[in-house]
Amino acid sequence: MEKAKISPRQLLILVLMFEIVSAIISGFGAEAKQDAWITAILGMLGGICLFLIYHRLSLFYPDLPLTEYAKKILGPVVGRVIALLYVVYFLFNGSFVIRDFASMAVSFVFVQTPFLVIIALMLVTVMYVIGKGIEVLSRTAELFFAVLFLVSTTGLILILTSGNVDLQNLRPVLEEGWLTVLKQSLPGTVVFPFGEIIVFLMLFPYVNKPQKVKKTVITGLLISGCFIAFVTMLNVSVLGADLFTRTQYPLLTTSQLIEGRAFLERLDALFIVTAIVGGFFRISIFLYVTLIGTATLFGIPSYRKLIIPVSMVMFICSLAMASNYVEFIYTGLRIVRFYVQIPMLFIIPLILLLVGWIQEKKKLKSAH
Template sequence: MNSAGTLRVSELAVCLSLFEVGSTTLFLMGGEAKQDAWLAMLAGAFTGLLLLCIHLGIHHQEPDLDLFQLLRNHMGKILGTILSLLFISYFAYEASRNLRDLAEVTDLTLLNRTPLWLVSLITIVVVSNTVRYGYRVLFLMCMMLFPVMVLGYTLISVLIPSTGLLHTDLSLPVMENGWGPIFRAAFPEMISFPFGQAVLFLVFYPYARNGRNLNKVVIAAYIITALSLTFINQLIIFVMGPQIAMFSTLPLLQTVQLIEMTEVFERMDALFTLLLFLGLGIKLAAFFHGAVIGLERITQRSYKKWVLPMGIVLYGVSFLSPTFTEHIEVGRGFTLIYISPVFQIFLPVLLFLVILLKKRMKNKKTKNN
């Protein structure tokens, strides 16, 4: 893939925003903190912002190199290749999870008589076709869908209070049990999903054209998205209450189904399902792109040759969990606690320290000479 500055910074920021939204609205985030879920989300978002600053710091050391090139340059060819393969596996696994999420949501909401394997097959074929045309198509698609996503979630955020569903007293008392439940809900789960997943964009930053304003625009997009997600998440608490919301399979969908404005807005759940499909599809495509770009970097073979094999792998891996319940338990439990922090926190921080150390040693050597 040619990385000669083919993206506007605004396109990168919009894609990051939609990527963060992705499948986040599918779940109640910070449910363990109950009515203080908003505080848990803000704590997770703040930590995610620090990670994003580290990612941007890594990028600005060598702006022309993506994540895989940086790993091979600074970690050595062998270790760098091994770490690149691990990141490719991580991106592929996250893509497969989004594929399963999309298929399950389709089964639960619209096509309950259509086999799961068929829904997944159609989805992966459509997304693979998008990936085949390169990252440029993904970012243009995000620009086209951005107004739809903003309008849809704004409409939901306005209609819920205007139809009398909002009960702000359900978020009281604030910090009833102190900071303990808030921190337990935020760390590491909230960082791992969704905020820490922005590590993927280390693959895309080099494509930005004249990235002088990259930091400001990306950080602004991240903050606005994090605050919006926190507000939308808290709407679930305001409507359903923390106790009921915690045990709901699709809490925001159930919340939206309660909206009733006769002869004005009907079947708002169809709108929300569309927004979910778009978010999941974008996130799936973004992780898919990250995986095939990595394979191109390692093998020096065009990413297009890896689209079909990777699509087959994603399709197969998406069925590893026999049931949706187990799929959620693995993804929101073991993966977020033990796997994601390695790729989102440990390895990026290690890479940043190695780059800074090598840069310092080089400057010292130059000064001595």
């Protein structure tokens, strides 16, 4: 790991960037229709519960990343296997995010640009910043967060004052009962985006005030959940439940619908810029933790030596994971959610926590 430190404020901004962007550009909780905003709240609460497990796990070895203390808790052999699984998981998620944002960019902005060119340009930019270290990434996030906050606030105000918002579209609340909402929330919105906070277990050792980590991340999850719920309500209010469930990027469609009713035109361009910049930080975090995990797992002195080869693997994975958008969505919503996310976000952390707790109790007994 590099010798670097980030502040709790920088950690909070990284959490917000990581959690919010992907969730608001996609059809978050679409299966719950007009109750999608409720799934955001339930997902946030579930995500906070998961984070409490992750945070307690990190307290066993606060100076080490997840891939290192997995070896200390489960032993060198099993621990290495678990560490490798998480490295692959982070790598795959990073590839998935790149593919998602590249698909959006090619569909709406760079229509004539080859798909692999967009992915390559995004990765090269990420590689450059990652090469400078986590401190530079955190300071860059601070700068862009202020810009994105201003742009997002302006856009949301324009949508609210456009006259297209109809709160009747949010009714009837819980039309199909709590069961449908709970099915969408568990594991759906708990896993994405809130459960993915597990990647920050790789970054906690860098925080210069570790005692503030718990409060900072929970604050980030609360803000993210409320913001996602608000944007989802806004999308349903403007589009209606039927169009909301059918459109690929609801917030983009909402932005396009209010053109001519606001003093600013081409709000969809603002949306695309905001999404790509926010996606940059999400990809950067996934790539960085993959590099740190790989370097610590194989005893490589500097993660920077791995930037090019690991980025190439991520590039290839992002192209090869699906042949078209339908297959890509099916992979993300069905295969990955149930066969990858649930073990990596629920089962393995609980096993690590249980074994670590037993080991801690044994140490206390032997000390007495």
